[in-house]
Amino acid sequence: xxxxxxxxxxxxxxxxxxxxxxxxxxxxxxxxxxADMPRLRRRLLALTGNPHDADDLLQETYLRLSRRARSQSxxxxxxxxxxxxxxxxxxxxxxxxxxxxxxxxxxxxxxxxWDGGLASYEASATALALLGMLSEKEAAAVIxxxxxxxxxxxAGERLGAHRGTVQRNRLRGLAKMRAALHH
Numbered sequence: 768x769x770x771x772x773x774x775x776x777x778x779x780x781x782x783x784x785x786x787x788x789x790x791x792x793x794x795x796x797x798x799x800x801x802a803d804m805p806r807l808r809r810r811l812l813a814l815t816g817n818p819h820d821a822d823d824l825l826q827e828t829y830l831r832l833s834r835r836a837r838s839q840s841x842x843x844x845x846x847x848x849x850x851x852x853x854x855x856x857x858x859x860x861x862x863x864x865x866x867x868x869x870x871x872x873x874x875x876x877x878x879x880x881w882d883g884g885l886a887s888y889e890a891s892a893t894a895l896a897l898l899g900m901l902s903e904k905e906a907a908a909v910i911x912x913x914x915x916x917x918x919x920x921x922a923g924e925r926l927g928a929h930r931g932t933v934q935r936n937r938l939r940g941l942a943k944m945r946a947a948l949h950h
Contacts, residue, residue, distance in 0.1 A: 790841065791842070791843050797836075799847045799851075803851055803852075804825065807825060807855060808825050811825055814859060824859055824862075827855075828858060832851065832854060897944045900944070902936075904936045907926055909940040913937070919934050
């Protein structure tokens with residue numbers, strides 16, 4: 768590991784207690800972490816180059832160690848900053864080794880909801896039922912213009928009708944569908 772990624776011990780007096788009372792209480796841990804937090808954040812910011820990633824690592828480090836402090840399994844450290852920094856660096860290294868665990872931004876919408884696609888199925892079933900209430904010409908106009916995104920002219924060419932006829936059939940069909948939904 769490079770020397771810039773190591774955590775030097777802080778200029779703090781060592782706590783050399785031994786035995787069962789050598790465990791940190793949650794309050795002791797919070798005080799120690801709070802004292803080291805600004806320095807640790809600066810270190811993580813230098814390593815990640817991103818304040819959001821540094822803050823995420825800082826939070827994950829706190830959560831990891833505070834769980835141990837609450838369960839009374841966190842031992843007092845001679846150099847608390849060095850220990851905390853080592854935990855943070857291990858979390859950072861783990862995120863590099865397992866990129867699938869990192870959060871990624873995307874412009875893609877999430878997959879279907881937790882309902883397993885039930886809402887999509889219900890919407891499709893409702894749309895089909897509403898289209899089934901329309902005449903053949905009205906349904907064709909609604910499908911071509913509203914669902915397939917064609918212009919009135921292009922839909923008219925496909926149907927062998929004038930654009931005005933397609934527009935009237937579409938408007939009648941949409942009015943019938945709205946009326947059925949409001950009943």
